[in-house]
Amino acid sequence: xxxxGWGRYPTIDAQVTAPRSTDELANLxxxxxxxxxxxxxxxxxxxxxPTNTIHMKHFNRMLAFDEESGQLVAExxxxxxxxxxxxxxxxxxxxxxxxxxxxxxxxxxxxxxxGKNHHKDGSFGSYVDWIDIFTADGTVQRCSQTENTELxxxxxxxxxxxxVILRAAIRLRPVTSAWIEQTTxxxxxxxxxxxxxxxxxxxxxxxxWIDCLQTGEELGRSLxxxxxxxxxxxxxxxxxxxPFQMPAKRKLNIPVDVPxxxxxxxxxxxxxxxxxxxxxxxxxxxxxxxxxYFYPLDSVLGWNKIYGPHGFAQFQCVIPLSQAEDxxxxxxxxxxxxxxxxxxxxxxxxxxxxxxxxxxxEGYTLALxxxxxRKSLALMNELDSITLQHNGRxxxxxDSRMQRDVFLQSDRRAxxxxxxxxxxxxxxxxxxxxxxxxxx
Amino acid sequence: xxxxxxxxxxxxxxxxxxxxxxxxxxxYDIQLAARNAESLDASRCDIELRYKVTVRLHEFDxxxxxxxxxxxxxxxxxxTIAVCAVGYMGEQAQSERDTKAAIKVLRSNFEGPASxxxxxxxxxxxxxxxTLVGISSVAGERGRATNYVYGSAKAGLTAxxxxxxxxxxxxxxxxVTVLPGFVATQMTDGMDLPARLTAEPDEVADAVFKxxxxxxxxxxxxxxxxxxxxxxRNIPERIFKRMKI
Ligand SMILES: Cc1cc2nc3c(=O)[nH]c(=O)nc-3n(C[C@H](O)[C@H](O)[C@H](O)COP(=O)(O)OP(=O)(O)OC[C@H]3O[C@@H](n4cnc5c(N)ncnc54)[C@H](O)[C@@H]3O)c2cc1C
Numbered sequence: 001x002x003x004x005g006w007g008r009y010p011t012i013d014a015q016v017t018a019p020r021s022t023d024e025l026a027n028l029x030x031x032x033x034x035x036x037x038x039x040x041x042x043x044x045x046x047x048x049x050p051t052n053t054i055h056m057k058h059f060n061r062m063l064a065f066d067e068e069s070g071q072l073v074a075e076x077x078x079x080x081x082x083x084x085x086x087x088x089x090x091x092x093x094x095x096x097x098x099x100x101x102x103x104x105x106x107x108x109x110x111x112x113x114x115g116k117n118h119h120k121d122g123s124f125g126s127y128v129d130w131i132d133i134f135t136a137d138g139t140v141q142r143c144s145q146t147e148n149t150e151l152x153x154x155x156x157x158x159x160x161x162x163x164v165i166l167r168a169a170i171r172l173r174p175v176t177s178a179w180i181e182q183t184t185x186x187x188x189x190x191x192x193x194x195x196x197x198x199x200x201x202x203x204x205x206x207x208x209w210i211d212c213l214q215t216g217e218e219l220g221r222s223l224x225x226x227x228x229x230x231x232x233x234x235x236x237x238x239x240x241x242x243p244f245q246m247p248a249k250r251k252l253n254i255p256v257d258v259p260x261x262x263x264x265x266x267x268x269x270x271x272x273x274x275x276x277x278x279x280x281x282x283x284x285x286x287x288x289x290x291x292x293y294f295y296p297l298d299s300v301l302g303w304n305k306i307y308g309p310h311g312f313a314q315f316q317c318v319i320p321l322s323q324a325e326d327x328x329x330x331x332x333x334x335x336x337x338x339x340x341x342x343x344x345x346x347x348x349x350x351x352x353x354x355x356x357x358x359x360x361x362e363g364y365t366l367a368l369x370x371x372x373x374r375k376s377l378a379l380m381n382e383l384d385s386i387t388l389q390h391n392g393r394x395x396x397x398x399d400s401r402m403q404r405d406v407f408l409q410s411d412r413r414a415x416x417x418x419x420x421x422x423x424x425x426x427x428x429x430x431x432x433x434x435x436x437x438x439x440x
Numbered sequence: 441x442x443x444x445x446x447x448x449x450x451x452x453x454x455x456x457x458x459x460x461x462x463x464x465x466x467x468y469d470i471q472l473a474a475r476n477a478e479s480l481d482a483s484r485c486d487i488e489l490r491y492k493v494t495v496r497l498h499e500f501d502x503x504x505x506x507x508x509x510x511x512x513x514x515x516x517x518x519x520t521i522a523v524c525a526v527g528y529m530g531e532q533a534q535s536e537r538d539t540k541a542a543i544k545v546l547r548s549n550f551e552g553p554a555s556x557x558x559x560x561x562x563x564x565x566x567x568x569x570x571t572l573v574g575i576s577s578v579a580g581e582r583g584r585a586t587n588y589v590y591g592s593a594k595a596g597l598t599a600x601x602x603x604x605x606x607x608x609x610x611x612x613x614x615x616v617t618v619l620p621g622f623v624a625t626q627m628t629d630g631m632d633l634p635a636r637l638t639a640e641p642d643e644v645a646d647a648v649f650k651x652x653x654x655x656x657x658x659x660x661x662x663x664x665x666x667x668x669x670x671x672x673r674n675i676p677e678r679i680f681k682r683m684k685i
Contacts, residue, residue, distance in 0.1 A: 060486075061482045061483060061486035062485065062486045062489045062490060063486070063489075065489050086491075
């Protein structure tokens with residue numbers, strides 16, 4: 001069948017099987033070139049193997065929960081949305097969440113996802129107590145910070161290339177309500193935005209939305225949004241007695257491809273300006289429900305179709321702190337001068353992180369969506385070089401088009417990872433279209 | 441608030457699991473009955489964790505009819521609702537060649553379900569309340585060359601359920617017959633099914649849940665099947681016998 005990631009690019013003819021038991025899984029892994037697939041929310045080809053994609057949808061059971069520590073043991077195919085549905089009413093929330101709840105635990109571990117609280121709490125991997133993984137030699141290995149540590153460290157952020165994650169123990173965080181107190185600050189330009197972030201390192205959550213079509217003095221004009229879990233006493237009156245209760249919401253559905261001209265730079269410009277001025281006018285402090293705060297895009301099902309039939313690609317890099325301002329300025333200038341606006345230009349502050357292969361490092365991460373066409377592919381190559389010049393690196397969960405040499409240059413750790421995979425004889429057993437493209 | 445228990449017979453199937461989730465969500469305790477029941481332990485944990493209900497596992501073999509009385513005696517409580525999701529499609533070609541294979545299909549879809557439902561019917565009648573749900577099939581509405589062994593067993597089950605309904609109506613016990621069309625399950629994995637006519641297990645579960653609540657008698661999961669089956673039932677036999685359908 002034709003298979004792609006969330007960006008619908010590239011589309012690859014792939015053999016997909018959804019095993020129901022470890023025995024069935026074992027038989028599939030024997031065939032080689034296998035890659036696990038969660039819910040296909042990685043943008044590109046990281047969860048696609050042309051000959052052997054293993055869909056984990058039947059491994060979707062929660063196995064145990066410890067009310068004291070908030071530790072949840074669950075199979076890798078469990079959706080984050082289901083975890084929230086089951087445990088938020090009991091006062092627990094994921095310690096780290098990406099911008100969509102339609103991801104699996106396996107996918108979150110494999111990409112070592114980050115959230116708006118990375119500067120404070122680190123990435124998802126910090127909340128993984130142990131992992132059961134189906135390795136290349138056909139055995140199930142438990143790994144953790146004290147047991148099989150090498151396997152553990154390469155698996156977190158390893159993009160599925162160490163084996164198939166079967167189960168994991170993760171820790172949730174206790175929360176006081178299902179609401180977030182949000183503070184919106186307007187930044188005149190990128191320097192100002194960075195200043196606001198640096199002054200808000202205490203905030204639990206922070207993220208900025210950039211109007212990336214502005215130039216000159218206004219380059220990097222943005223809204224910086226800070227968030228805290230609201231105390232039960234400050235949730236809206238109607239919900240105060242049941243602070244974990246939520247208003248019911250309707251879902252919008254985008255069933256068809258939207259023609260390309262809808263997304264031309266003029267409409268993006270108009271949208272961005274409107275959003276910025278609305279944000280600026282909005283009360284500085286607001287109380288919002290968890291779903292609108294963390295997952296604004298999830299309420300529009302299938303929004304990936306608004307980029308039309310050719311799909312879209314995301315560019316996401318991180319620039320180390322010392323070079324962040326220069327690097328971001330150059331990136332934004334290149335984007336603005338190409339006039340290739342994006343609805344979603346998101347800036348986050350990462351805290352320190354040392355890992356074997358995970359994406360985050362201390363600095364700033366910028367993420368933007370572009371429709372796939374010749375012009376934006378060229379622009380993304382330019383963004384790659386700017387990132388390289390500032391010692392940045394790229395997020396594989398978002399990548400669908402990077403060149404091998406750019407990647408290898410950006411990440412010295414890739415060589416070690418390849419060596420590990422060769423030494424442990426994993427390379428032949430597990431590979432994805434992405435790992436082949438990037439030479440991992 | 442607790443709404444009593446739902447017994448699900450043949451609990452390993454995708455439809456049965458979807459039913460367990462649907463009823464647990466509505467705050468029913470769940471009794472899962474299947475062969476090798478202990479292998480359903482992960483599902484038991486999952487449902488208990490998600491919905492905060494009690495889930496119990498019970499050993500049950502539809503074909504071992506002498507054990508059926510005992511299965512019910514071992515339940516911690518008599519369920520409010522019992523759903524029989526036992527079924528086995530087999531392969532028509534094999535059933536044609538091998539009578540033993542055919543008999544297994546007949547027994548799995550008719551004798552086994554009828555036997556356990558009969559035991560339940562007596563207990564429910566004695567109590568004077570409860571709902572029995574039988575998952576039958578549109579295949580039971582008319583025999584076709586391509587799956588008449590399975591279809592005839594389901595036809596038997598449909599008639600059995602209709603008789604039970606007739607008998608138990610005066611006793612306060614309700615009987616629901618469910619006629620799913622195509623459903624995307626393990627049983628149909630790899631078959632090329634028309635998307636518009638194919639239901640997901642969750643849709644079947646939702647439809648059953650509503651039918652129990654509304655005390656409907658016979659339901660098709662996707663409404664279009666009612667129309668399709670009216671047409672198929674009404675094709676004259678002399679034409680039907682020549683059709684490839
Ligand atoms: C709208 C949107 C917002 C996002 N926001 C963020 C964000 O804020 N922060 C962030 O970090 N990411 C973000 N992402 C990316 C997303 O969190 C990751 O791509 C995540 O890995 C997707 O999970 P999945 O279950 O869909 O995995 P898939 O896309 O199916 O797979 C992703 C990777 O995980 C591997 N994998 C999946 N399951 C297993 C398993 N059982 N065993 C081994 N490997 C496995 C795959 O092989 C693949 O390499 C976002 C994505 C979208 C679409």
